[in-house]
Amino acid sequence: MSASCDEDGARMFARYAYAPNELGYCGPADAPRTLLTAGAAGAAGAAGAAGAAGAAGATGAAGTAGAAEATGAASATGSAGAGGAGATEGDLRALARRFHGAWPYLRILARLTGIDDPLDRRVVEAYWLGGGxxxxVDPREFGAALLAVIGPQAGWYWRHLTPQILDEAAPNHCFHVFGVYPWSRLLDSPDPTGPLHVLDSCRIRWGQVTERDSDHVVVRSAGLTWENGRLGLSGPRPLRAALVTGGVSFAPDVRPGEWVALHWDRVSSRLTDGQATTLRRDTVTQLELTNRRLARTREAGPAGEALTRQVRDDA
Known part of the structure; x- marks a missing residue:
């Protein structure tokens, strides 16, 4: 599909980083309002530009779901255009560098792809949505470069960050959730409900809008499952997600039938058909790699059990 406008990568980063940051899970504590208002600026054109950045090339799918996004945010909420006035690109770039989880991915991915700017839209989209x-990028080369950066930062707290995770490495957020974060290693605990909820909420998930009101949408979205020692995806099921936060929306004129990206049950942006397809493909791939690692840990017997206890204690 053709892009109606050129979405700035820093603002795309803001849309996806906002939800966990506002909840206090990652990034600087003084960032939420800046991310919210900056992410809303130009939100009506977000998916059109992002789809042109590489998702269609990655999947061959015809990206059509974001075609309506050039209509303008102000007509839907009146807040998007005004909301970004207080945040400059420099503000966003300074904030992005303080996201110690995401920033190494962006920086390393940019370097390995020969792109000068870690907040180039192509890099940001590839990190959050995969593909492109x-x-x-060779996954193991990326993983080794990432470990060299985050391993010393994590120290004893995440002792599971060893070269063994290179088998499941990928230059995207999905790997960060399932491979780097400790939660997948807690699924074999007596009650996996908590870890499963965190994993399902933290991953970027796709959903197709079926209903909307002023502040929420209902989407059909595949949920994360944990059955017989394996992670998987359910069939599409209804999920209510926040569309407006603090009077601001990142997809203010979204309509039933369109695809959206969800992060912690909040709408981060529209998705094209191609982006949704790529995100699903890379999520399924990551789940399979994670399942293989979990199986190896169980097969290790007492050594694997000791590792699980260690991660549980560290968490």
């Missing part, structure tokens, strides 16, 4: 420029 990340497909030219």
């Amino acid at each position: 420029v990340s497909e030219a």
